[in-house]
Amino acid sequence: YYSIYDSGDRQPLLDAYHDGASLSITTPYTSQNPSRFEPQQLCFCCLLFRSSLGEYYKDSRNLKRIKDSTMRFRLLKHTRLNVVAFLNELPKTQHDIASFTVDVNTYTVS
Secondary structure, eight states: OHHHHHTSOOGGGGGGSOTTOEEOBOOOOOTTOGGGSOGGGSOSSSOOOGGGTHHHHTTBOOTTTOOOHHHHHHTSEESHHHHHHHHHHSOOOOOOGGGOOOOOOOOOOO
C-alpha cells in the first residue's frame, strides 16, 4: 500500500478500497499557529513537513473546527473512486517503511 501511495501514481490503490469506502482526514495544524506542533504530530500516516501542511488543512474534517453539517459531509469522501481521487490530490509522500511497527491480533479456537 505505502509503496504505491508514495509512487506518485495512486490509481492502483483502487484495488485496496471497497466500493462503499469512506475517508476523511484531520490535522491539528492551524493556519494561525503552524509551529505549535512538532513535525511528528502533524502526520497523515506519513512524514510531512510544515510547509506542505496547508494542503492537508484545507481538507481537514476536524469535527472540533467544522460545525456546519453540510461541510462535514462534503469533507467526507464516499466511494472508492472518490477516495482514491482525493488521495491523488494530496502532496507526494515518502514513508520510512523500516520505522513502521505493526500490531497483529491473533485468535485461536481452543
